[in-house]
Amino acid sequence: MAKIIIVDGNSLINRAFFALKDLRNSKGIYTGGVLKFTEMVLMLIDDFEPTHFVIAFDMKGPTFRHLSYEAYKGTRTGMSDELAMQMPITKEILDALNISRVELQGYEADDLIGTIAKQAKNAGIEAHIITGDKDALQLAAEGVHVHITKKGITNLKDYDDEAIMEEWGVTADHVIDFKGLSGDSADNIPGVKGVGPKTAQKLLAQFKTVENLIENVEEVENQRIRNLIIEHAEEALMSKRLATIHQDVPIEIDFEAFKIVEPNLEATIGLMKQYELTSLLNRIKPTEKPAVETIAIEDVICDPEKVIKAANKAGKIYIRTAVEPSKERYMTCYGMAMNIDGKLYYVEGEAQLQALKPMLESDEIAISGFDVKRDYLWCLSEGIALKGIDFDGYIASYLINPARRNYLFEDILFEKHQLQIDGEEVLLGKGAKKKAYADIDHSSLKAFLCQQVSYLPILTESLMAEIKEAQLDLLLKEVELPLIEVLADMEYIGFKVDMQTLDELGTAIETKINEIETEVYRLAGENFNINSPKQLGVILFEKLGLPVGKKTKTGYSTSHDVLEKLMNKHEIIKEIIEYRMYAKLKSTYIDGLKAVVDEKERVHTSLNQTIAVTGRLSSTEPNLQNIPIRLPYGRKIRKIFIPDENCTLLDADYSQIELRVLAHLSEDDTLIKAFREGLDIHAITASQVFHVAEDEVSSLQRSRAKEVNFGIVYGMGDFGLSESLGITRKEAKSYIESYFETYPKVQTYMDGLIEQCKKDGYVETVLHRRRDIADINHSNFMLRSAAERTARNTPIQGSAADIIKLAMIKVYHALKENEMATQLILQVHDELILNVPEGELEKAKAILKEAMETAYMLDVPLKVDMNTGASWYDAK
Structure with a gap:
């Protein structure tokens, strides 16, 4: 027998969104709802094995219910921006999968579902409705199954008349009468004021329908209830109309179009790659594997x-x-x-x-x-x-x-x-x-x-x-492939660890954690498990009465962003944030390092070429690039890393490389002049932004100008800058405007970059490393804005990554050619660290400086700062 699945699209994608609410891809686009919803759709096809499949969506704008009752669904908040940006993506993917979808202005998805279910039943097709909205229970009938989701589609409850009667005290035929009397707070349907679910059940057991109850209201024994029915009869009838799903929507239903067919593989694969949903690809692969013809x-x-x-x-x-x-x-x-x-x-x-x-x-x-x-x-x-x-x-x-x-x-x-x-x-x-x-x-x-x-x-x-x-062959042959040897050598050599310092620092951090813990207990007035979000939530929001931010399924959210907003509300917040930072420091960089130190007291981080979208290298197991150096004990972690015996560490760091890349790419005369003459770029920016002489720039003004300089590099707008500096958006906007007045060609470059990206669909680095910006022309404002920020930042950060890679290759081979024992042992973004034996330091310095400063010829000089020391801490 033919079988159709009819999905309430808005209901399911809401549940999908909250299941993976914070998932974003590398472009900053929220994709959790898309991912989970698509998984749900594919799972429904696997589990029910339908012959037909269709998804109904609501459309923006009022429906006939809003026109008849203005307050309909008036208590509901609008769709969040994070979910709204996922709706067009979801529909793109459904189209590629050849999954049919329907929507009609003026009607809700429920009405479309009801209409399709009715016509399916008449056509002899077994209908299965999948929704999280119990309004659909009124549609349950012979040949029409209603499945209500509880937690995703792995926990569906199939409602028949018996199940509806058990839960609601009425049959499917009278669900709308039940809502007519008791109302529905979720949809802001009033019902009869003073009549609750139990009273509604009793009345319908006797009178069956709202209309029959009103006609025979004198038979209601309870005088208070009788008066309420008489007074609110119109509301009861209107509420029933609002709750009634229309099953005769003027839409053409073509069951042939709803048939399950093979997806458009090329389009689907393209979208999965575009939105970084590659985990879904296994779900759409052909069920039959090809024969391996070449193996004999x-x-x-x-x-x-x-x-x-x-x-x-x-x-x-x-x-x-x-x-x-x-x-x-x-x-x-x-x-x-x-x-x-x-x-x-x-x-x-x-x-x-x-x-x-x-x-x-x-x-x-x-x-x-x-x-x-x-x-x-x-x-x-x-x-x-x-x-x-x-x-x-x-x-x-x-x-x-x-x-x-x-x-x-x-x-x-x-x-x-x-x-x-x-x-x-x-x-x-x-x-x-x-x-x-x-x-x-x-x-x-x-x-x-x-x-x-x-x-x-x-x-x-x-x-x-x-x-x-894509003209990436030179980048592959001259940078990425030669880098394999360099990275493998660095990983194999590893970095020496001072185990005594590691133990001493671990003890000191543990003492610090205990001190903070004691202070937290004092401020809370009791001992509790600080690592338990549930217990911490009770302390903060019930005992101390702090304003509640987010809630989760298990209770109060105590995430970092929630705590930051409470920073000025109670002194315990600062202590909890510090506790978490030190606890993470210990688990990641004390306990974590001990777990990976080898017999020769060395650690061997993995330097990965294929993780960061900008082309930067990333460090894992252990991650030596993200040591939290803003914490005093975080900086001290670097004391653990030492040179080999009779050696010293040589640390070289590019000075303001991203700003120098910006000067090169934008060809801005003021920026180029400042770097060529070795001027203080942050002081120049501060002077122009705050309208003061350079020699009168305060440290605060210079610091803020630095934020502006790097904010521009990272595509930051007035909102981001205001958040970063803790100022109003109006102030942030004036800072940015003053910046572009000082460096006019930077704005021209940024604007031109966006226009070029809109035309080509991608941006490039100085070595033509390419990054597709899929949503640069998207109609959704949030998707487009995120894409524009990415487009501005990528050529700058990616070019800096290209340059440091060229420098690594040059340094590595120069050391080999000079038959030196000096070894390149670590790269951290714009920084290189070498292990240098006694007697080779001056030569190593000369090689390092020359290689880094000539790695790539910009229109401004590349400048390198070098330091030496008996530990990474001392050399930095």
Whole structure:
């Protein structure tokens, strides 16, 4: 039998939004509602296996109910901006998925649902209504099932007459009469004043309908109730009309159009990538996997000599490895699959893999892979100097779309070629039960790697075509691929840790936490678990009576933004914020570091090329880029990191690189002159913004001017600047206007950048690193404004990231060419740190300064500040 799912779109997306309320993508666009709603739709299709599917949405503007009763739904607040920006995105995705949707001006989604359900029943199609609104219970009938969501669609309750009677005391036929009498506060339907649900149930048990009750009101025994019915008869009838779902809306219903069909894969994949919803891609993949045509068991051999001979003849190989790191950053390889001229080769075992060294170290063999840095780290562990890196599909995928959340081989292959193969998660599992490669049997591992490497050539070809089309080939070949060696070397070397200082600082921070804890208890008047949001909420909002900000499902919100708004309301707030900062400091940088320090008392952070959309490197496990240095103890964390024995640390930091990039890109004469002459750019800005002579600029004015300078770089408007400086929007606006009067070409550049982006759909850095700005022409103001901020900031921050990467490559190779023992060991945004042996310091300084200041020639000089010290703290 044909079956149709009819979804109340607004009801479900509201629930979806609150399930993932704070989820945003890299552009700052809220996407939680879109993600959860789409998951719900796909899950409904899986669970109900319908033949037809349609979603009904409300439209903006009054309905016929508003016209008959002005206060209808008058108590409801409007849709939040965070959800409103997701509605057009949701509808775009539904259209790409070929999921039908309906909406009609003047009618609510309920009326469309009722009309479709009625016509479906008449057409012999079994109807299932999915909604969170119990108004729909009136539609329940034979052939029409009403499912009410409780917490998403994993907890649906199917209502029939028996269930409605049990909960409401009436049958589906009389739900509207029940609301006519008792009203509905959610929709601001008045009902009969003084008549509650229990009274309504009793009256309807006797009189069945509102009309019959009014006609026979004299039969009502209770005089007070009788008088109320007489007095409010019109309200009762009007309330019933308001609650009645119309099932004859003048809309053409075409059940053929509601049939389930295959999604438009290309459009769907494009939107998932555009809005960074790649986790949904697995849900839309074809159910049948393609046969692996290229794998032939006779081609899979394990003789390293034959592999090397084939590689030398071909001059090009594709590799996929099963490589796992240890805490020491040493890598173990459990197997390597190679595709050479269309034939597959597989080698495993330490001795056999080591025998591939001549091939891996050859300058004559081009190597293509996927996440080659892992392979490089394994080679370092084995004393192999990997050469010939020609292509990395992992990094290429990132350059093509830097906004993705992950770059899994199987996902990229599916998106580019609609081929579905098993990924690492299928092989190893996930979560607490995830296996290591060491736990996988040889045949499964071989089949997995051989299948992946069999598709690597076609994936490489398609990715390279996109790279060339976007003019990213120079960035890939001259920056990102050479950087693999640099980063792998840095990770492998690691950073020395002073364990005694680490222990001492841990003790000091713990003492500080205990002191704050004691003060919090004193101010609260009792001991409680500060780490429990529920207990903290009770203390703040019930015992101390502070104004309630947000509420969550489990109670009061005590998030950082809520506490910040209460800062001046009670002195306990400052202590709680401090407690959280120090507790995080201890867990992340004391306990966290102890967990990853190796036997040689070194930590090996991962420096990632494919996380930040701007092109910046990111540091993880441990994160050494985000140490909270504004806290006194946060700064002291840097004392933990020390040079090797008989060495010193050399720290070099670009001075105001983003402002210098802005001067270069904008070609502003005043900015260029200031940097060329070594003037104080913040003092110049303060002088113009506050209309005072440069030598009269106060420290506060200079500080505010600094915020303005960097605020412009980050695309900040008057609202953002007012929040940052704690001033009115009017003041912030005047600051920005004065800034653009001082640097007129900056405004011309910014305006031109937006116009160019609207035309091209993307912005670029000085090295043509590209970032698509999907919503730059969006009709939704909030989406468009967020896109414009991103467009302004990306070329500046991304160019600074390009320059520091060029500097790293230059420094690394200069040290090698000069046969120095000095090592590059860490990069933190615009800062490089070197471990320098005694006797090499002056030469290392000269190399570092020259490499960084000539990494890229701007119209203004790049300036580097250098310091040395016996710890990172001392060198900074």
